[in-house]
Amino acid sequence: MIKDILIIEDEKPNASRLRRLITEINPNARILDVIESVCDSVAWFESHTHPDLVMMDVRLADGLSFEILEKVEIKSMIIFTTAYDEYAVRAFKFNSIDYLLKPIEPDELANAFRMAESRQGTSPAQSIEGLLSQYLGKEYRTRFLLPYRDGFKTVLVKDIEYFYSESKITRASLNDGTEETLSQTLEELEQQLDPKQFFRANRQFIIHYESIKQIHNHFNGKLKVELKKSSETEVIVSRDKAIHLKNWMDY
Numbered sequence: 001m002i003k004d005i006l007i008i009e010d011e012k013p014n015a016s017r018l019r020r021l022i023t024e025i026n027p028n029a030r031i032l033d034v035i036e037s038v039c040d041s042v043a044w045f046e047s048h049t050h051p052d053l054v055m056m057d058v059r060l061a062d063g064l065s066f067e068i069l070e071k072v073e074i075k076s077m078i079i080f081t082t083a084y085d086e087y088a089v090r091a092f093k094f095n096s097i098d099y100l101l102k103p104i105e106p107d108e109l110a111n112a113f114r115m116a117e118s119r120q121g122t123s124p125a126q127s128i129e130g131l132l133s134q135y136l137g138k139e140y141r142t143r144f145l146l147p148y149r150d151g152f153k154t155v156l157v158k159d160i161e162y163f164y165s166e167s168k169i170t171r172a173s174l175n176d177g178t179e180e181t182l183s184q185t186l187e188e189l190e191q192q193l194d195p196k197q198f199f200r201a202n203r204q205f206i207i208h209y210e211s212i213k214q215i216h217n218h219f220n221g222k223l224k225v226e227l228k229k230s231s232e233t234e235v236i237v238s239r240d241k242a243i244h245l246k247n248w249m250d251y
Contacts, residue, residue, distance in 0.1 A: 002117055004051035005029050006044070006076070008068070010036040010061040018055060018081070018104065025110045038063045042071050050075040053116055058082035077116050103240035107187055107203070140194040144172070146180055155180055157197075161211040161229055163189055165204050175211075175229060199248050201225060205235050209249065 005022060009015040015034045022029050032051055035041045038060050045068070054076045056065045068074070083102040098112040144155045160172045163186060170182045170189070184192070190200050200206050213228040221239035223246075237245050 001028075002026060002052045002113060003028065003030055004032055004053070006032050006051045006054045007034045008036075008041050008054060008060070008065060009034060009057045009081070010059075011057075014057070014081075014102065021104065021106055021109050022055075025106065025113060037061050038065065038067045041065070041068045045072045045074060052076060053113075054078045056080050077119065079112050079116065101244070103238075105200075105203070111187055140197075141189075141192040144180070144182065146182075157193065161208055161227060162233075162235075163198075163206040173230060173233075177229065199245060201235050201237050201245070202241070207235060212249070215245070215249070 007015055007018055009018060019031055019034070022031065032048070033044065035044055039062055041060075054074065056068075056078050058065050058080055059082060065080070080099045081102060081104060082099075098115055100108055100112060142157050144157070145152050146155055155172065155174070159174050159176070161175050162173050163182070164171055164173065165186050170184055170186060172180045172182055174180065182189075186200070186203075186206055189206055190198075193206065196209075198206050198208055207225060207227070211227050211229070212225055213231075214226045216224045216226060218224040218236060221242060223237040223242045225235040225237060225245075227233055227235065
């Protein structure tokens with residue numbers, strides 16, 4: 001069970017939000033401290049018992065958090081957080097359990113906590129080997145085998161416009177206007193689908209880039225995605241995720 005948690009984050013709003021999410025997901029968790037710099041983090045680990053888990057932002061005010069791990073042998077599990085995905089591979093070279101892009105969604109953090117709990121007692125090398133096997137050279141899902149009449153049929157991922165969840169049921173909307181019910185959750189699909197092709201727009205939708213007709217500005221900094229073949233479907237992207245959507249579309 002994850003109990004003692006250290007937060008290393010130099011942006012106060014992000015630290016406050018992370019503290020709130022942790023408390024909501026794990027009410028029994030104890031936030032030991034919030035540290036803002038590489039220098040202070042090194043000093044903290046040298047003078048305190050290492051916690052069960054460290055939530056560690058990659059970019060800090062005085063450098064990259066990888067510098068902490070180069071100076072101190074941290075015995076805790078680590079979940080890296082950052083607004084940039086360029087550090088993913090490097091993050092997994094350390095004792096990392098997961099790597100979360102900001103803004104962190106509650107379900108993503110909850111899943112990372114479950115992963116951390118399942119790996120308690122596992123050596124760093126084993127943890128890192130598992131993560132690298134997941135994220136380096138990963139093969140993404142290309143099709144689904146679904147029940148059909150007396151047997152089964154195949155649905156290709158490339159033929160899917162978007163996935164959505166409604167009343168805890170996941171459905172795939174196909175380009176031909178039909179829909180299929182899937183057994184996977186959106187969280188599971190998010191790990192299985194190629195992130196170059198699909199974007200998690202919000203809690204309810206994962207959209208294919210070729211399905212996007214236009215992106216409109218919405219109120220309070222949000223974005224509204226208009227889909228080519230499902231114009232009546234409204235996909236709203238939060239202000240926090242809007243920048244990631246634009247970066248994803250522009251890459």
